[in-house]
Amino acid sequence: METEIIEKIRENLIQGRKSEEDEGIDETLNGTPGVIELTEEALEKGVSPKEIISLAITPGMEAVGEKYDSGEYFIPDMLASAQAAGAAMEILKPHLEKARIASKGRVAVATVKDDIHDIGKNIVVILLKGAGYDVDDLGIDVSTEKIVEEVKTRGIEYLGLSALLTSTMTRMKEVIEALDKAGLKGKVRVLIGGAAVSQEYADEIGADAYCADGFQAISAIGALKQQ
Ligand code: B12
Known part of the structure; x- marks a missing residue:
C-alpha cells in the first residue's frame, strides 16, 4: 500500500500533475488525485516525509531530467514537474520543521x-x-x-x-x-x-x-x- 502511493506520487510528479484538476501527458490520469492530494493521503496513512522525499520527489525529478535529456520533455514540462515538487514540499514543510528549543547553529x-x-x-x-x-x-x-x-x-x-x-x-x-x-x-x-x-x-x-x-x-x- 505504502509503495503504491509512493509510486503514484512519483508518476504524477513526472507527469507534472500538481492537483487532480491538472491534465497529465498520460490522459488516463485526468481526474485522478494529483501530487497534492496524494502527498496528503500518504501522510495520513503514516508514510514518512523522508520516504516521500527520497522515494518519490527526488527520483521523480531525476526521471524528468532524463526525459529532458532525451528530448522527450521540454522546459514547460520540467517546470510543471518542478511546481508539483514545490507543492509537495509545502505540504511536508510543517512536518519536517519540528518545534526547536535551542538553535544548533x-x-x-x-x-x-x-x-x-x-x-x-x-x-x-x-x-x-x-x-x-x-x-x-x-x-x-x-x-x-x-x-x-x-x-x-x-x-x-x-x-x-x-x-x-x-x-x-x-x-x-x-x-x-x-x-x-x-x-x-x-x-x-x-x-x-x-x-x-x-x-x-x-x-x-x-x-x-x-x-x-x-x-x-x-x-x-x-x-x-x-x-
Ligand atoms: C526542474 C529543473 C529545472 C527547472 C527549475 C525549477 C526550480 N524551481 O528549481 C527549470 C525548468 C526552471 C530549469 C531550467 C534550466 N535547466 Co534545469 N533541471 C531541472 C531538473 C529536471 C531537476 C532539478 C531538481 O529539482 N531536482 C530534484 C532535487 C530534489 O534534486 P537536487 O536539486 O539535485 O537537490 C538535492 C541534492 O542535489 C542536494 N543538494 C542540492 N543542492 C544542495 C546544496 C547543499 C548545501 C546541500 C548540502 C545539498 C544540496 O540535496 C537536494 C535534496 O535532496 C534537472 C535534472 C537533474 N537531474 O537534476 C535539470 C537540469 C539541472 N537543468 C538543466 C538545464 C540545461 C537547464 C537550463 C539551462 C535549460 C535552458 N536551456 O534554459 C535552465 C537553466 C536555468 C538557470 N539559469 O538556472 C540541466 C543541466 C545540465 C548541465 N550539466 O549543466 C539538467 C541536469 C537537465 C539535463 N539533464 O540536461 N531546470
Missing part, C-alpha cells in the same frame, strides 16, 4: 549566481530547520559578493551552496576564494550540493563537505562540529 543556504534551480536548496533548508538549525535562505541567483556579505553580517557558521549547472558550479570556487580574502576562512564551513557537483569537485575547490542529498547535509554538519 547558524546556517545560510544559497543557489549560486546565474542558477535558478531551487527545489533541492529548499529541501536542504527545510530539513536543516527541522534538525534544529537557524537557517537563512538567501535565495537563488545570489552573487558571490552578497553571499560573503551575508555570511559576515549574520554570523553564519555553515554555508550551503547549491549549483545544478556545469556553467554555474565554478561560482562555488569563487565564493570560497572570496570568503578566504574576506578573512572568513575557518570561521565558516562550506557545504556544497546539486546535480553538477561531486565529492571530487568539493576536494578540488576546498569545500568542507559534499552532500548528495538533504539528509546528508544534517550528518555532514554534525561531523564538522566534531572536528
Whole structure:
C-alpha cells in the first residue's frame, strides 16, 4: 500500500500533475488525485516525509531530467514537474520543521549566481530547520559578493551552496576564494550540493563537505562540529 502511493506520487510528479484538476501527458490520469492530494493521503496513512522525499520527489525529478535529456520533455514540462515538487514540499514543510528549543547553529543556504534551480536548496533548508538549525535562505541567483556579505553580517557558521549547472558550479570556487580574502576562512564551513557537483569537485575547490542529498547535509554538519 505504502509503495503504491509512493509510486503514484512519483508518476504524477513526472507527469507534472500538481492537483487532480491538472491534465497529465498520460490522459488516463485526468481526474485522478494529483501530487497534492496524494502527498496528503500518504501522510495520513503514516508514510514518512523522508520516504516521500527520497522515494518519490527526488527520483521523480531525476526521471524528468532524463526525459529532458532525451528530448522527450521540454522546459514547460520540467517546470510543471518542478511546481508539483514545490507543492509537495509545502505540504511536508510543517512536518519536517519540528518545534526547536535551542538553535544548533547558524546556517545560510544559497543557489549560486546565474542558477535558478531551487527545489533541492529548499529541501536542504527545510530539513536543516527541522534538525534544529537557524537557517537563512538567501535565495537563488545570489552573487558571490552578497553571499560573503551575508555570511559576515549574520554570523553564519555553515554555508550551503547549491549549483545544478556545469556553467554555474565554478561560482562555488569563487565564493570560497572570496570568503578566504574576506578573512572568513575557518570561521565558516562550506557545504556544497546539486546535480553538477561531486565529492571530487568539493576536494578540488576546498569545500568542507559534499552532500548528495538533504539528509546528508544534517550528518555532514554534525561531523564538522566534531572536528
Ligand atoms: C526542474 C529543473 C529545472 C527547472 C527549475 C525549477 C526550480 N524551481 O528549481 C527549470 C525548468 C526552471 C530549469 C531550467 C534550466 N535547466 Co534545469 N533541471 C531541472 C531538473 C529536471 C531537476 C532539478 C531538481 O529539482 N531536482 C530534484 C532535487 C530534489 O534534486 P537536487 O536539486 O539535485 O537537490 C538535492 C541534492 O542535489 C542536494 N543538494 C542540492 N543542492 C544542495 C546544496 C547543499 C548545501 C546541500 C548540502 C545539498 C544540496 O540535496 C537536494 C535534496 O535532496 C534537472 C535534472 C537533474 N537531474 O537534476 C535539470 C537540469 C539541472 N537543468 C538543466 C538545464 C540545461 C537547464 C537550463 C539551462 C535549460 C535552458 N536551456 O534554459 C535552465 C537553466 C536555468 C538557470 N539559469 O538556472 C540541466 C543541466 C545540465 C548541465 N550539466 O549543466 C539538467 C541536469 C537537465 C539535463 N539533464 O540536461 N531546470
